Amino acid sequence: MARIPKYTDMGWPEQDALWTYNSLTEPLLSSELSRLSLAQSYGNTDCVSLQPCPDPEAKNQDRYSILDWKLKDGIWRFRAVFDGHAGHDTVDYILNSLPPIIEVALTDLVEKVGDNTLDPHSVSTLLVEAIALLDNTMTQDLLRLFPTPAVISALSDVEIDSIINDGKSGGVNSAIITRCMRGSTVLVSLLDPGEENLWVASLGDCQSVLARKRCNGDWEGLRLSSYHNGTEKTEKERIMKEHPGEMECVLDDRVLGAIAVTRAIGDHLFKLPAIYTNRIFMRKTPGFSISRKIDEFLGRNLTPPYISNRADIQHVALKSSEATDSFLVMFSDGLIDLYEEKDLDLDALAGYCAQVVGNAVGQGTRPCNLASSLLRDALGGTDEEKISRMLTVEMSCRWMDDTTIIVHKISD
Numbered sequence: 001m002a003r004i005p006k007y008t009d010m011g012w013p014e015q016d017a018l019w020t021y022n023s024l025t026e027p028l029l030s031s032e033l034s035r036l037s038l039a040q041s042y043g044n045t046d047c048v049s050l051q052p053c054p055d056p057e058a059k060n061q062d063r064y065s066i067l068d069w070k071l072k073d074g075i076w077r078f079r080a081v082f083d084g085h086a087g088h089d090t091v092d093y094i095l096n097s098l099p100p101i102i103e104v105a106l107t108d109l110v111e112k113v114g115d116n117t118l119d120p121h122s123v124s125t126l127l128v129e130a131i132a133l134l135d136n137t138m139t140q141d142l143l144r145l146f147p148t149p150a151v152i153s154a155l156s157d158v159e160i161d162s163i164i165n166d167g168k169s170g171g172v173n174s175a176i177i178t179r180c181m182r183g184s185t186v187l188v189s190l191l192d193p194g195e196e197n198l199w200v201a202s203l204g205d206c207q208s209v210l211a212r213k214r215c216n217g218d219w220e221g222l223r224l225s226s227y228h229n230g231t232e233k234t235e236k237e238r239i240m241k242e243h244p245g246e247m248e249c250v251l252d253d254r255v256l257g258a259i260a261v262t263r264a265i266g267d268h269l270f271k272l273p274a275i276y277t278n279r280i281f282m283r284k285t286p287g288f289s290i291s292r293k294i295d296e297f298l299g300r301n302l303t304p305p306y307i308s309n310r311a312d313i314q315h316v317a318l319k320s321s322e323a324t325d326s327f328l329v330m331f332s333d334g335l336i337d338l339y340e341e342k343d344l345d346l347d348a349l350a351g352y353c354a355q356v357v358g359n360a361v362g363q364g365t366r367p368c369n370l371a372s373s374l375l376r377d378a379l380g381g382t383d384e385e386k387i388s389r390m391l392t393v394e395m396s397c398r399w400m401d402d403t404t405i406i407v408h409k410i411s412d
Helices: 028-036 089-113 120-145 149-154 157-164 172-181 233-242 274-279 333-338 346-361 370-379 384-392
Strands: 004-008 019-023 040-042 045-050 062-071 074-085 186-191 197-203 207-213 219-223 312-317 325-331 403-411
Touching (some): 028 370, 028 384, 045 370, 062 089, 074 325, 074 403, 089 120, 089 172, 089 186, 120 172, 120 312, 149 274, 186 207, 186 325, 186 403, 197 207, 219 346, 325 333, 325 346, 325 370, 333 403, 370 384, 370 403
Antiparallel strands (some): 040 045, 045 403, 062 074, 074 186, 197 312, 207 325, 325 403
């Protein structure tokens, strides 16, 4: 149980450096994993969210939401993972704003349907429109301040500064601008009251897996999310088709050579003409927290938008399957990175995650937290030394991506 100082190169020998870490043994190892990952259980849903780097600048930008809505026809289960980037403003805004938008729209839909059967397609449409509405509202808020490039060109720097830096970071205009400068992915699931229908909306590169136990005892994983990333062939082709003749609209597997995700809320550098970045975003205080220089890609911004706010939806009729046990697993792309050494494509990773969850369930008594079981496997599994390094290494910069996992038990 003692903390034993050791040294590691974290698998990066080319850095020619060693960092101190503490070798943890049980039960301290499990306790530290639970503490650092903020392990929580909300009824039938287990959650973890981990970013162990102690630097405040590396603070976790992932968020999740677990909500049960009592509507006319019963309890609807809402689960979501949001993976913020370039700052916390947009992801926090989504966390507070998107669930109410969906709840209101769903309440109206259920009221309209009444005693009739709800068309699954109507819920799919609702989710797509709700997510796009939130992003479009952010755009309209900005355009009320600066309606057109011509208006911006007519303003002096002093006039622009007085608008965008009202009350510095605490003003209304400042908040509007900052939300558009940052960004976030969205992964949302809805489960109807009878647990007959499941919808998953994906915008970005978070992933969702339906882990199901078959009658023969085998576990399978069905991926229910798209992968909106510049490495994805279909996304590259879509963007290039939307911007004919622009050979650098996707460069080095990044949109405009700068950002990996191809769909997101926020990120208006890639959705509005370049003058909005040059004259407004670049003058904002506080400014950008991205590593790449903006002028390296801004010249490629010719015919925006380049990033989409239209989510992909998958619907599953749960009662049509022969599963004896089902869990919905949702996670940010940090988990994909942790499993990188296994060299699995996303469908194979879905199957592997289902096996990990199934093995944890099959231990006889349900583990305290199934999301924690999956996180532990990704961090090192039975290799306690590797998990110790990942949790305690004393580095000043991030050594892993923010990683959030939700495991929601659907049915027996």
